[in-house]
Structures are given as structure tokens and as C-alpha cells.
Amino acid sequence: MASVTGMAQKQLNDFKYIIVPKKFDGFKKQNQYQTSTLVKHLFAEKGFETAYEEDLPMELNANRCLGLTVSLVDDSSMFTTKTALMLKDCQGKEILATQEGKSKEKDFKDSYNEAIREAFKSVQTLNYVYSGKAENSAPITVSFANDVKDTKKPKNAKSMVEQQATVENQSFKDHSPKHSDFTKGEEKRETVKQMATREQQSYVDKTPKPSNVKSSNSKDQLKISNAKPSNDVLYAQELENGYQLVDSTPQIVLKLKKTSVPDYYLAEGDDRSGTVFMNEEKWYFEYYLGGELVTEELDIKF
Known part of the structure; x- marks a missing residue:
């Protein structure tokens, strides 16, 4: 590990920013x-951006x-917390490595605080x-402008107009593409089919009709009255994968785990487990008790 030298001092002055990870390697959170x-x-505090x-x-x-x-x-x-700080540039080259800081504090927060400050x-x-x-050494931008030059038309390129005007021959042929009146079959699909003859009289309307079937997630299907x-x-305290709901005691009443559905959680209490979800701007807790579905309205403050 390189030490802090005069060369490191000079190199450090070349950089404007220090980029800090929100989670350092080796930590879970x-x-x-x-x-x-x-x-x-x-x-x-040292003057870096x-x-x-x-x-x-x-x-x-x-x-x-x-940076x-x-x-x-x-x-x-x-029994000992030992840490050092290392700074690398955008190409992964080590620019500076500090001394190692040490701490024997039993509390991890205190020990890392002391060791980092010493380092x-x-x-x-x-x-x-x-x-x-660093601002004067921005990445080089490669431009491909004007790389493709105009090329001469081939001498044998077929002309759209072929003509001959001599004493013996007088001719004119136009090879230009002609506009087609042909339309795709998909565009002329009939929406009405009918037959009117002496033997048969029929009429079939194929025009699309609006459907009365509502989506399965329609809010009209989620009316809770009982x-x-x-x-x-209950006050929501954020956890890594959800929340815990506590009352004013404070005592943990429920623990909520996130799902892939917004405002829908798996819920666990001391003697109950079920789901907590929002419906019509209100929170509900549903679970089974003695084989019967129970729905409770919850007053949650986030």
C-alpha cells in the first residue's frame, strides 16, 4: 500500500471530487x-467537493x-477495528492510501468512527x-463527420427516361416508377357482410362492439363494509424489507414485509398472520381466525 508522499500530494491536487459509496465493501447495509x-x-471538511x-x-x-x-x-x-482509506482514479489507479487507524472500542459504531478519524x-x-x-484532460471525443464523401454516379446507371431522336428513329420511353392504386387487404377488411338474392337474405355486422367486461383490478370490486x-x-417504522407497526406503548403490533404489489404487505403479529393492504385510501388487515376471514381497519401513520 502506497504511503502519503509529496507525489501523492501533487496528484491529489489534480482532482476536484471525492466519490463516496453509500455502502463500503464488506458491509451488509x-x-x-x-x-x-x-x-x-x-x-x-478538508475542502473537497x-x-x-x-x-x-x-x-x-x-x-x-x-473525481x-x-x-x-x-x-x-x-478485538481490534483496523481501517485505512484508499483513493483511486477513474482508471482504477491508486492515487493515495492513508495510514491504518485502530480502535479497541467494543461498540462498532464508536470503533469505526475512531479508526477512520485516525486514518x-x-x-x-x-x-x-x-x-x-482534471478539467483540462476531459475524455477525447471522436467525430466521424465528413468521413463519407460524395461518390460519382456509375457511368452505366440506368436512366429513368430513354429516348432517341434521329432522322430514322423517333422514340421515347419513361421508366420512372408509377403510383399504384393497390391497397393492402388489411385496410379494406369489410365490417359488414350482407347477401340479398331471391334465394337468400342475410346481414352480418362485423363492426367491433364495446365490451362491458371490467378489469379484474377495478376498484369497484374492492368495497369493504364489514x-x-x-x-x-399505529406508527410505521421502516425496516430493511418493510415496516414494523408500533402502538403508543410502544409495543410492536405487526411486522410488514414488502411484496411485488404496491401498498400490499405480508403481515405477522404475535398470534395472527395475514395481509395488510390499502383500499380506497384506507389501510386494512385481513387474517383468518377459527376458519373465518376477519378484516380490521388500521390507522397507520408513516
Whole structure:
């Protein structure tokens, strides 16, 4: 791992942005232990323009070479958190690697905070001033304009008009394409078929008729009138794959898991399991109790 040298200082000044991942490698969740927000804050405090990897400014999105991507090098053991910060350019070349920060704090959030701040001391010693060099080395754009030149018509190209005017022969032939009155059969499909002879009298109307069949997801089919009214207000707390609903105690009443259908969740409680869904701007909980379907109206605050 390269150390922080005078050359690294000079190279660092060539870049305007620090790109911070919302989830560092090795972590299961975004901003776990507040690592991403801490790293972004430290670089911003040092004078860098910072941006999350999924939310780049227009200038950086057009030219990724304006920025360096920071990664967290995690070499932690069971009892010690060990981390270092590494900066790479748009081609994956390592520009700077900090010293390793260490912490023996038992709480992960506290230990990563302490270790990252210690590692960042390597950057604190540098006098960063953006030189503007990266803006002058934008990606080369290749233009194919004027690559195709006009070509001469072949000498033997067949003329649309063939004519001869001599004393012996007088002739004129026009080979230009003629407009056709032919129309596709699909366009002349009959919508009415009828027969009127002495032997047969018939009339069949094939014009498309409007259908009275309604879509299966029509809101008119979801009228709920026998729902039990809600007794308490439930507050939704977001989880990784859904929500948990708690009352004012606070006690967890239900856990909701997302499905592929909007506003439709699989619900689990202490002694009940079913579905929670929205219908006509109201939330309902449906489950089976003793073989009978029970519908409860819920008052949920998100």
C-alpha cells in the first residue's frame, strides 16, 4: 500500500471530487455504522467537493475522471477495528492510501468512527488545493463527420427516361416508377357482410362492439363494509424489507414485509398472520381466525 508522499500530494491536487459509496465493501447495509456519512464529512471538511456514488453532479457524471473514488480497507480482527482509506482514479489507479487507524472500542459504531478519524490524519497533513488539471484532460471525443464523401454516379446507371431522336428513329420511353392504386387487404377488411338474392337474405355486422367486461383490478370490486374499526393509532417504522407497526406503548403490533404489489404487505403479529393492504385510501388487515376471514381497519401513520 502506497504511503502519503509529496507525489501523492501533487496528484491529489489534480482532482476536484471525492466519490463516496453509500455502502463500503464488506458491509451488509448502506452507511453501516455511519461509515459513509463520516468519510464524506471528513473530506468535505478538508475542502473537497464530495458526492455519493449514486448521486453525482452533472459535471462529474459527464467526466468521472474529475473525481477519486474512496474505499475502506478493513483489516479488523475480533478485538481490534483496523481501517485505512484508499483513493483511486477513474482508471482504477491508486492515487493515495492513508495510514491504518485502530480502535479497541467494543461498540462498532464508536470503533469505526475512531479508526477512520485516525486514518484520515494522513489526509489532514496535506495542503489540498484543486489545480484544475482534471478539467483540462476531459475524455477525447471522436467525430466521424465528413468521413463519407460524395461518390460519382456509375457511368452505366440506368436512366429513368430513354429516348432517341434521329432522322430514322423517333422514340421515347419513361421508366420512372408509377403510383399504384393497390391497397393492402388489411385496410379494406369489410365490417359488414350482407347477401340479398331471391334465394337468400342475410346481414352480418362485423363492426367491433364495446365490451362491458371490467378489469379484474377495478376498484369497484374492492368495497369493504364489514371491517372492524381501528382502536389505536399505529406508527410505521421502516425496516430493511418493510415496516414494523408500533402502538403508543410502544409495543410492536405487526411486522410488514414488502411484496411485488404496491401498498400490499405480508403481515405477522404475535398470534395472527395475514395481509395488510390499502383500499380506497384506507389501510386494512385481513387474517383468518377459527376458519373465518376477519378484516380490521388500521390507522397507520408513516
